[in-house]
Amino acid sequence: MSELSQYEQGFGSFRIGEMTLALPMKSVREVVPFHPLMALPCPHPWIKGGLDLRGVTIPVLDLECLLNRPGHQYTPGCILLIAHENHLLGLIADQVKALFFANPAAMHTVSSEDTIGSIFAGSLMNSELNQLVQVLSTQALFDLPGLPKAEDPEPHRQSLELQTSNEDTALNTRTPLMLMQSMSTLFAVNPKDIETTVVNPVLLPSEYAGGFYKGNLNYREQTIPAIDLASYLGLGTNKQLQRATQQAFVIRIEGNPLALLIDRVLDIVHVPHNSVIPLPCFGLPKANQLEGALPCNVFSKEDPHSQRGPQYFVLSCPRISEDQELIELASILAKASATAQLDFENQQGKTALGLDRLMVYRLGTEFSTPIEQVREVLPYRADIEIFERSNPMLGMLTHRNQSMPVFDLAQWLGAERQSLSHESSILVVNAHGSTIGFAVTSLTAIENALWEPHVPVLGEQRQLLHGRLKTTQRLAQIGEDKHQCMVEVIDLHQQIALILDQFGVISPTALETVPEHSEHAAQ
CATH class of the missing domain: 2.40.50.180 (CheA-289, Domain 4)
Known part of the structure; x- marks a missing residue:
């Protein structure tokens, strides 16, 4: 493990809606689950109430309301307690994301004459995740006009921040x-x-x-x-x-x-x-x-x-x-991942699916996709749905510093729109130079494909998807003994090619991978 530079400090990142923010760890006191808040005699709508913390009322701030952004439900949510100069303040967040270390001198600072705008200190790169995060200014948060300040009942826990300005000396002790x-x-x-x-x-x-x-x-x-x-x-x-x-x-x-x-x-x-x-x-x-x-x-x-x-x-x-x-376990998985990646790259541009490992999921009934096509699995979020229900495209999701379209996979294939919930997932797929998310009702399992018929058994007469030929027309047998069954295999790389074709942005390389029935699929 590489040693950290003596100039690096810890930062805690957290998510609020589509924003990934961070605070210096020396300012973060603790993180508590979101609890119902007490009403406070405070005129500002961005002060959502007070948190009872071991007999002390801590004002809790809603940053989305402060910034006049469209709010959303913080479910399940949490509250970050931050400390500064013997006072405490709570911040509502969706979830705490990660701890990372960086040199504060590398921060790209921003300045604002506006009091609210000054809460942003600048941007800093989380090199571990290769993600740019916005760092908040603890001082500016506590300087917000009209902010009620709760006295810290445990100032000894803030001792590092209250020591002399020679922080290196403090950290060394x-x-x-x-x-x-x-x-x-x-x-x-x-x-x-x-x-x-x-x-x-x-x-x-x-x-x-x-x-x-x-x-x-x-x-x-x-x-x-x-x-x-x-x-x-x-x-x-x-x-x-x-x-x-x-x-x-x-x-x-x-x-x-x-x-x-x-x-x-x-x-x-x-x-x-x-x-x-x-x-x-x-x-x-x-x-x-x-x-x-x-x-x-x-x-x-x-x-x-x-x-x-x-x-x-x-x-x-x-x-x-x-x-x-552990060395052997980590090494085996690393080699397997490298082999799978190489196989994946070798498969690019080919129409045949070399079925082996399948991710099985539900779209009303069970379907499957070769697992090497799925780069990540994200939890479904209701707040991404911004388009009308007639549109199979649900909305956009910010992920890894890019805006990613998310489609209801069942609706895109011609079936009814799914009833998505907290148990649903988004399959992140990258192909033909584009990254697209496909929402599925739920994940079922990861299975070995035991057998694949050599003939297209899902011809024109099969009407489950209302004749919309956006399928591979292939089946795979999964499971063991009495639990064996046949599931339809969906080539999500092909679906991305069809989506790009429909929106007029398909590349010649992508067209080569689309089966002959793509004219029907794009209708």
């Missing part, structure tokens, strides 16, 4: 730790040792999964292994009947990424260097993978971290990265 929970066990890790965090990871099944290896994640156009942190270390007991992993963080093992699954990130704190105490060399299944323990009595009695348990187990990412079993 304290260690940053990201606190988290996995199953019933508390863990901590130095955020400088991780590459990024992943919110609501979509776990893809693997035929080799077992034990602490739970499956795979799509990460930066690559399939990477995901292991359960508590199970891997042999710690924690699952007291819940059903456990849904909500977060993960990524480390590098000999240059290959690997995801560690956890339940949730609790906070990022700074503790004295000597706070971590040694652990006994016996009694712990993998004591060598731990730096030691952080006793909860490091925090004050009023601090919620002191009440969560006796101690946090502090991970040693360098030692975890030396685990031969």
Whole structure:
């Protein structure tokens, strides 16, 4: 793992609507789930109310309302508590995205004479995600006219910010730790040792999964292994009947990424260097993978971290990265991803689908697509729908610094428009120089194609899609024993070619991949 420059600082990014914003981590106190707010005697509509934080009312600000942007429902949403000069303020957000490190001197600053416009300090590149984020000015937020300010009931937690201007000296006397929970066990890790965090990871099944290896994640156009942190270390007991992993963080093992699954990130704190105490060399299944323990009595009695348990187990990412079993797992997946990418590139421009692995999903009934065609799977969002229901194009989604059109796949194929919900997904597909999202009702599984008929069995007489010939006219057999079935295979690269053709922007290369019935499909 590359060492961070002494000039780099931590920034926490979060999402509000279509905006990806960031704040210096030294200003972020904690993140809490969104709760109903108390009414406050404040005339400004952008002050949405007050949050009861351990007996103290914290004003909560809605940035979209402040900026006079069209608001949307923050569901499930969260509240970022930010601290500045012994005062606290809450910001409503859709979700916290990632922690990244950057040199503040590299920020492209902006200036504004307008009080509200001055909350934007500038833009900064998150090099890990290759994403440009807008950094907010903590000072300008607290300087908003008429903003009620709540006195910080725990000013000691802000000690780093209140020290002398020589921040390097302050950082050299304290260690940053990201606190988290996995199953019933508390863990901590130095955020400088991780590459990024992943919110609501979509776990893809693997035929080799077992034990602490739970499956795979799509990460930066690559399939990477995901292991359960508590199970891997042999710690924690699952007291819940059903456990849904909500977060993960990524480390590098000999240059290959690997995801560690956890339940949730609790906070990022700074503790004295000597706070971590040694652990006994016996009694712990993998004591060598731990730096030691952080006793909860490091925090004050009023601090919620002191009440969560006796101690946090502090991970040693360098030692975890030396685990031969994890090295082999990460290496195998990296080679498989590289091979799949090469096969994908070799398949470009060919009409035949070499079926092997299929992503199965529902559009009323089950359909499938070769998994190598799907670059990412995103959760569906209702607020992207801006076009009339007669239009199979739902709207636009900003993703990876580009505006991506999203189509209802069933409606595009000629069926009725789907009833999309929080269980629905968007399949991100890149072909013919364009990136398009296809909304599906739900994902079912990832299956091996066991057999494909050699004849086009879905001819003109099949009317499920009302005669709109936008299909491959191919079937694939999936499943085992009594669960075997035939599913229709949809070539999403072909669909992109048809979409480009319909809108008059198709390239000669794309036309070569469209079957002879494209004239009917474009009608």
